[in-house]
Amino acid sequence: MSEGQKPKKARRKSVPPAGDSPVATRSASPAPLAASTTSAAPAATGANSSRLGVRKTYKLYVGGAFPRSESGRSYPVRAAWDGELLAYAAQASRKDARDAVVAARAAVGKWSGATAYNRGQVLYRVAEMIEGRAEQFAADLVAAEGISWPAARRTVAAVVDRWVWYSGWPDKVAQVAGGANPVAGPYFNFSVPEPTGVVAVIAPAESSLLGLVSVLAPVIATGNTAVVVASAERPLPAITLSEVLATSDVPGGVVNILTGRTAELAPVLAGHFDVNAIDLTGVALSARAELERLAASNVKRTFCAEDDWMAVPTPRRMLAFLEIKTVWHPVGL
């Protein structure tokens, strides 16, 4: 994957020097396509590069594979800093969203049936692998979010720490959210939390990696599978994350990542009858009511909370996608 890294490294010169305050997204003035493609980052034209770089094709991540959109569509993704063309991302269609739900549903049995210890180890391995690609992720963030290199590195460190935090939860959450219930009768009664199933996640629009990880990790830590709609304007860090997931031990289909237009994809997922829950955190306030209305059609669990992504989380994002199952049995001879 070092090929994918090169263009970003080459872009260092065009972003603020270390120590600068994060730069707000400015309205990119889209350059003519021909001009963009010649000067675009993926061309790897850094001064110290004597060979022609190999550009990465950004695709969807569905069922453990990297398909293009079945619609054949893509859309240009531009740098937050200067509007330069970074790449063409796949523009997922409604059919891609439905396919992703099928993949997520198929993965529920194995993932939710894995032991909590096993899920914890698999998630920890994801953290290990992000750490190993820290520079690539930082470069992605510099390009996608227009933040400084030190800020990007701090963000990647927070991303790794977030995964580590959630890696420890699978074999603890049942003891926090469940337990024995002292009923007034000769019964043994206990409650256990279980995953709700397939969870659609509309990832935060601004925080393209830390925000994404902060909404995704709690969903899968508890045994759910996820269909994620990545930030529409900043989708590339999500695809790099999917490369990590694909090469870690997370089974295919547990995480599915779609890039494209949130307004096109979110209604499909909100109204999908084989989706159990939806996290609307990345949805614009104006679109929320319609999505909640669609989600009500099959009694989806809905959750929506824009957290301070740098702060240590609470268990609530996990609890939002858990069902409490209570089992009774008589006590007697």
Added chain:
Amino acid sequence: MADTEAGEADSAALTSPMATTASGPAWEYAPAPESREIVSIAPEYGLFVNGEFAAAKKGRTFATVNPATEEQLAQVALAGTSDVRRAVAAARAAYERVWEPMPGTERAKYLYRIARILQERSREFAVLESLDNGKPIKETRDVDVPLAAAHFFYYAGWADKLDYAGFGPRPQPLGVAGQVIPWNFPLLMAAWKLAPALATGNTCVLKPAETTPLTALLLAEVCQQAELPPGVVNVLTGAGRTGAALVAHSGVDKVAFTGSTEVGIAIGQAIAGKGKRLTLELGGKAANVVFDDAPVDQAIEGIVNGIFFNQGHVCCAGSRLLVQESVAEHVLDRLRQRLTALRLGDPLDKNTDIGAINSRRQLEKITELSAAGEAEGAHRWSPPCELPSRGFWFAPTVFTGVSQSHRIAREEIFGPVLSVLTFRTPEEAVAKANNTPYGLSAGVWTEKGSRILWLAQRMRAGVVWANTYNKFDPASPFGGYRESGYGREGGRPGLAAYLDV
């Protein structure tokens, strides 16, 4: 099926001759009616708002009837939108000025008071509930009312211990809760809604069901007796439109609804994007799975309790019996024999097992779905059972030869109608049990412990009763998966529904 000799003039219509069971004549029981003298029902009831009873602003009322006799019990105020506004304003004022600032220790003592008064007036509540709802006195006396008191007692103790409930320090209440409850357990559902909401510092506007308003109004009187500050609990009687106005009111921060999935979805859609918190406890179509090694005597009792408790007006009723093919005939023979001994009749008779259907509308729904069962080819059976000539009644009914596509295997009947399906392997049992959009409850009957746990893990249901059925406790979380709703009532998880966590 033996019926009871009704003891009172107005229940004479309930009399029916003794039936004959498979093993000879059923024992005839002498009538044992509970006296209704303990309850004095006023001719008219007002809304309970800000600690006082008052007529609806527009003066509209509706009748509530005894479903066992169709006798009118009282006229009850019909709350309109202006009444909703007044009640929500009272709840808001009480929330801000009194209830939320009050130390948990003090809130707890109010709830303990309510629990104690419920216990002291339990017989009164039981009789009133049986009159208004039609359910047998032995159920209101032994289940509904004691459990309602227990819920207040349980949550009273949480009021000053919320810091230790596992939600972090000082978890905050949500504000004003709009609570809409069904007619199948009128008092108990009121307790399930009010107790955790009040313990956590919220104030409430409760909308009881149209056909069963009386015990909620008596509970309001109990709140007065307990000297609960005005506005902390408000009771608005009315029909669906009253409930719709309540949940949609912008001053309601939290909506809690128990009822049909259809209405639950409508509520979810109505309040979409409004930023209100919502918990739903909706319908069910539970599978009660009986394996070939099940303890048959207990299983038969569990099957009967599962579907005929409260005339099957139970969201978690075991309405689909899944019995292993090798024992199906034996289990069904025993079941038919047992059903022949059930006594249907006067709800106030202490010997009555099956009371009245709650309303004509519900009776029509049960009748329609049962007819669909026959039309689709299932075999219908009921024990010999003469129904009283007045009131709303439906004989216990068992359908065999039911396939998964039949409406009676898919739709919630909410009546004393059991659909029997068979299976061969445990995997098939799980697949059939989960083949429903609902997921509220499930039952499993087997002597093999590992199989119980195996099945319990695979059931997509919020409550699994193993070798028992229809057991409830305030410490035990209750609520559904999938289209049976979300959120839990009871236990520690029940607090989360009313806290900003």
